[in-house]
Amino acid sequence: MPPFIEVPFTDLSMMAREVWPEVETAFTEALLQGRYIGGPAVAAFEEEFARYCDSSHAVGVANGTDALQLTLQALGVGEGDEVVIPSNTFIATAAAVVRAGASPVFVDVCADTLLITPEILAAAITPRTRAVMVVHLYGNMPDMDGLRAVAGQAGIHLIEDAAQAHGGEWADRRAGSFGVAGCFSFYPGKNLGAFGDAGAVVTSDPELADRIRSLANHGRSGGAAHYEHRYVGTNSRLDTLQAIALTAKLARNERWTEARIALAHRYRKRLAGSGVRLVESAPQARHVYHLMVIRVPDRDRIRTAMAERGVQTGVHYPVPCHVQPPLRRYATGALPVCEQAAGELLSLPLFPHLTRNQVDRVCEALEESLAAVPAPDGPVS
Ligand SMILES: *Cc1c(COP(=O)(O)O)cnc(C)c1O
Numbered sequence: 001m002p003p004f005i006e007v008p009f010t011d012l013s014m015m016a017r018e019v020w021p022e023v024e025t026a027f028t029e030a031l032l033q034g035r036y037i038g039g040p041a042v043a044a045f046e047e048e049f050a051r052y053c054d055s056s057h058a059v060g061v062a063n064g065t066d067a068l069q070l071t072l073q074a075l076g077v078g079e080g081d082e083v084v085i086p087s088n089t090f091i092a093t094a095a096a097v098v099r100a101g102a103s104p105v106f107v108d109v110c111a112d113t114l115l116i117t118p119e120i121l122a123a124a125i126t127p128r129t130r131a132v133m134v135v136h137l138y139g140n141m142p143d144m145d146g147l148r149a150v151a152g153q154a155g156i157h158l159i160e161d162a163a164q165a166h167g168g169e170w171a172d173r174r175a176g177s178f179g180v181a182g183c184f185s186f187y188p189g190k191n192l193g194a195f196g197d198a199g200a201v202v203t204s205d206p207e208l209a210d211r212i213r214s215l216a217n218h219g220r221s222g223g224a225a226h227y228e229h230r231y232v233g234t235n236s237r238l239d240t241l242q243a244i245a246l247t248a249k250l251a252r253n254e255r256w257t258e259a260r261i262a263l264a265h266r267y268r269k270r271l272a273g274s275g276v277r278l279v280e281s282a283p284q285a286r287h288v289y290h291l292m293v294i295r296v297p298d299r300d301r302i303r304t305a306m307a308e309r310g311v312q313t314g315v316h317y318p319v320p321c322h323v324q325p326p327l328r329r330y331a332t333g334a335l336p337v338c339e340q341a342a343g344e345l346l347s348l349p350l351f352p353h354l355t356r357n358q359v360d361r362v363c364e365a366l367e368e369s370l371a372a373v374p375a376p377d378g379p380v381s
Contacts, residue, residue, distance in 0.1 A: 004310050005310055005312055006309070006310030006311065006361065007310065007311045007312065007349050007354075007358045007361055007362050007365075008312050008349060009312035009313060009314050009347070009349050010189060010349065010350075010351045011351055011353060011354075012188055012189065012193065012351070014351075014352070014353035015193075015249065015252075015256065015351075015352065015353070016195070018252060019245065019248035019249055019252065022248050023244055023245055023248050026041070026244045026248075027241060027244060030240050030241065030244060031241075035240060036239060036240050036241070037237055037239055037240060038237065038240065039240055041240045041243040041244050041247070042060050042238050042239075042240060042243040044243070044247060045058075045060065045238070045243040045244075045246050045247045045250070046058040046059065046060055046200070046238075046243075048247060048250055049184075049200055049202065049246070049250060050202055052166075052167070052174070052250060052253070053162075053166075053174045053175065053176040053177055053182060053184075053202045054173055054174040054176075054177040055174070055176055055177045055182065055202040055203060055204050056203075056204045056206070057202065057203050057204065057205075057206060057209035058200050058201070058202045058209075059200060059201045059202075059203075059209050059212045059213045059216065060198065060199075060200050060237065060238025060242075060243060061198075061199045061200060061201065061212075061216045061236045061237065061238060062197060062198065062199060062216075062235075062236040062237060062238065063185060063187065063197040063198065063199045063236070064092060064161075064163040064183060064184060064185020064186070064187060064190075064199040065092040065095060065096055065185075065199070066096075066199060066216065066234075066236040067163075067183035067184060067185065067199040067200060067201045068092065068093065068096035068097075068133065068159070068161060068183045069095075069096040069099050069100050070201065070212050070215050070216055070234075070236065071159055071180075071181045071183055071201050071208075071212060072096060072097065072100035072102065072131065072159070073100050073215055074208055074211040074212045074215055075130075075131065075157055075159075075180065075181075075208070077100060077102050077130045077131050077157070078100050078101035078102055079101045079102070080102075080128065081101075081102040081103070081128060081129075081130040081131070082102065082103050082104075082105045082126060082128045082129045082130065083097045083102050083103070083104055083105065083129075083130065083131045083132065083133060084104075084105045084107055084116075084121060084124045084125070084129060084131070084132040084133070085097065085104050085105070085106060085107070085132070085133045085135065085161075085321070086106070086107055086108075086109050086115070086116045086135050086137070086338070087106040087107065087108065087109075087320040087321045087322045087323075087335050087338045088109055088114055088137065088317065088320050088321075088337075088338040088341060088342065089135045089137060089161065089317070089321060090163070090316075090317060091317075091321055091324060091327070092163070092185075093133055093135055093161050093321070094106075094321045094324075094327055094330075096133075097133070098327070098330075102130070102131075103330055104321070104327070104330050105124055105126075105129070105330070105332070106320075106321055106322040106327075106330060106331060106332070106335060107120050107121070107123075107124045107335070108120060108335040108336065108337045108338055109337050109338060110142075110337070111337045111341075112279075112280040113140060113142065113279065113280050113281060113282070114137055114138075114140075114279055114293075114337070114341060115135075115136075115137060115140060115141075115142035116132075116134060116135070116142055116147070117142065117143060117146070117147075118143055118146030118147050118149065118150045121147055121150045121151070122150045122154075125150075125154045125156065129154065129156050130156055130157065131156050131157040131158070131159055132147070132151055132156060132157070132158055132159070133159045133160075133161050134147055134158060134159070134160050134161065134178075134179065135161040135164075136160065136161065136162050136164055136165035136168050136175050137164060138164060138279065138287070138289070138290055138291040138292075138293050138316070139164050139165045139168055139191065139260075139287055139288035139289050139290035139291065140165075140168070140279065140281045140285060140287040141165065141168050141169065141170040141175060141281070141282070141284075141285040141286070141287065142170075142282075142285075143170075143282065143284075144170040144171070144173075144178045145170070145171065147178075148178060148179075157179070157180045158178065158179040158180060159179050159180060159181055159182075159183065160175060160176055160178060160179040160181070160182040160183065161183055162175040162176045162182045162183060162184050163183065163184060163185035163187075163190060163199075164185075164190065164191070164290035164291070165191070165288055165290065166184060166190070166191045166192040166253060166257075166288065167191065167192075167253060167254065167257045167286070167288050168285070168286055168287065168288045169285070169286035170284055170285055170286075171284045175288075176202040177202070177204070180203065180205060180208065181201050181202065181203040181205075181208060181212075182201070182202045182203070183199070183200075183201050184199055184200045184201070184202070185198075185199050186198035186199055186200070186242070186246055187199075190290065191253070191256070191257065191260070191288055191290050192246065192249055192250060192253050193249070194242040194245050194246050194249075195241065195242060195245045196241075196242060197242075198238050198239075198242040198243075198246065199238070200238065210222070211231075214230055214231060214233060215231055215233040215234065215236075216233065216234065216235075216236040216237055217233060217235070217236075217237055218233045218234070218235060219231030219232055219233030220233070255352075256352035257288050257352075259352040259353075260288065260289040260350060260351070260352055261286075261287070261288065261289055263289075263292075263350060263354055263356070263359055264287070264289040264292050264350060266356060266359045266360075267292055267348060267350075267359055267362075267363065270359065270360065270363045271294065271363060271366075274363075274366075274367060274370075275370075276294050276295070276296060276366070276370070277294065277295040277296070277344075278294055278295075279293050279294070279295070289350060291314070291316055291347045291350065292347060292348045292349075292350040293316065293345055293346065293347050293348075294345075294346050294348060294366075295341065295344040295345060295346070296344055296346055296370065297344060298373055299315070299343060299344050299345065299346050301373045302346065302366070302369045302370065302373055303315070303346060305368070305369035305372050305373055306362075306365050306366060306369050309365040309368060309369065310365070311349065311361070311362050311365040311366075312349060313346055313347055313348060313349070314346075314347035315345055315346065315347065316345060316347050317342065317345070318342055318343075318345075319342060320335060320338040320339060320342050322335060322338070323339070323342075348362050348366070349362055
């Protein structure tokens, strides 16, 4: 049977279509002026994005992974230092720590939210801990007040991996504004996505912003002298065309975010009472639903059954970081919540232009699949 797709997991083309007329005009102008790196389009986006994040500075970089790694380097976190991170995250969170020369300390998460808690952080801190990377997984926000208190008391840096949480909030404050820095990815599939790879760090510390900007631009001093270098840096700049696309998309991001939230609420309402376990969020959190994640036993068979019904799904993430072969050497033991969740997680289609009828269709396909696939401990017919 040829595979057919009735509901795709995501569709980025609809967002591109909305912004294209103004992006095309700005692209033409920038390209014909011959300015391709930096310049006013990048500065304008950085200013808008800092404001969007309730922060005062934004530094555009090449991608979200570099945003994390450059932040650690600019803070002087490296050799001999420990950085606490939840194990159920995209590998880039951990890779940034390792590439900065520090050691990731993987921790488990709360079973309901799949996020780190102040208690979990407090228990992981040792004399070598220099920072925690709080991951706003799926666009959801953990207890930022509690986490800040624990980090503050321990004298460690709180860095936000906000790659999935543009516009997310905790108690009416935006993701990225709680830590010493907030690191964002604009990978095309993220809530705010470029037309290629891009990222940014937001911070309210002007000196930190300045160091990150320099490190991302070959360690340049930033003055008129193009070949004077303060640091051995790298090349991780946000380019002009991506900044143009991002500015156009940022102007629509609140509307798109509200659409995601409304669709996620429809899913939640529809699935309440179905026996499907949902990922919870706290009342103080504005969950921006980068992903609509549920938990089902026998996930792989449910996934296949849904695909046969024309519904594409995803898994975020099937293998926790502490179990990934290149990171196993940092593991200190089992992390039962992360390990169990990894076998059950299923991401349902969710993007701003998904329709309510499509949400209903996904729920029907899920319910049919659950009925068709016997539960692992259930009777074998
Ligand atoms: C996407 C992502 C990153 C990495 O961002 P890139 O732009 O792909 O380098 C880091 N952390 C999390 C949680 C992500 O989802």
